[in-house]
Amino acid sequence: MLKVEHIGIAVKDFAASIPLFESLLGTSCYKQESVESENVRTAFFKTGDTKIELLESASLDGVIAKFIEKKGEGIHHIAFEVNDIEVEMKRLQATGFILLNEVPKKGADNKLVCFLHPKGTNGVLVELCQEVI
Numbered sequence: 001m002l003k004v005e006h007i008g009i010a011v012k013d014f015a016a017s018i019p020l021f022e023s024l025l026g027t028s029c030y031k032q033e034s035v036e037s038e039n040v041r042t043a044f045f046k047t048g049d050t051k052i053e054l055l056e057s058a059s060l061d062g063v064i065a066k067f068i069e070k071k072g073e074g075i076h077h078i079a080f081e082v083n084d085i086e087v088e089m090k091r092l093q094a095t096g097f098i099l100l101n102e103v104p105k106k107g108a109d110n111k112l113v114c115f116l117h118p119k120g121t122n123g124v125l126v127e128l129c130q131e132v133i
Helices: 014-025 063-071 085-094
Strands: 003-011 031-035 040-047 050-057 074-081 111-116 126-131
Touching: 003 014, 003 063, 003 126, 014 040, 014 050, 050 063, 063 074, 085 111, 085 126
Parallel strands: 003 050, 074 126
Antiparallel strands: 003 074, 031 040, 040 050, 111 126
16 A cells, blocks of 8 residues: 545535535645446545545435435545555455455546455445556
């Protein structure tokens, strides 16, 4: 693991949340995109070496909508940058962590991603991410 790459925050509404985080962080949202495979829209902010990713559900039954219904808006996951996601996935799986996907998949912000089940990480959804070259 190289560093915390970003912190994901589940929000109900970009119209309210993007201006709030722009004001809070003192910086503009630099990118918005949709991740079809996850049924989610993302908005990114950079502060120092870390990014904040807002996550808005693209549908009423999406994973972010379900998360917010169950837990409310707030921190959804923490993402760690890795050099080689496949090597890191194998290492973590060999030590007993449960992967939520068996192969890396395309995520937001030009990344390959894999999530670890929160049952094995003290209730925290952990994302591994590697820049696509």
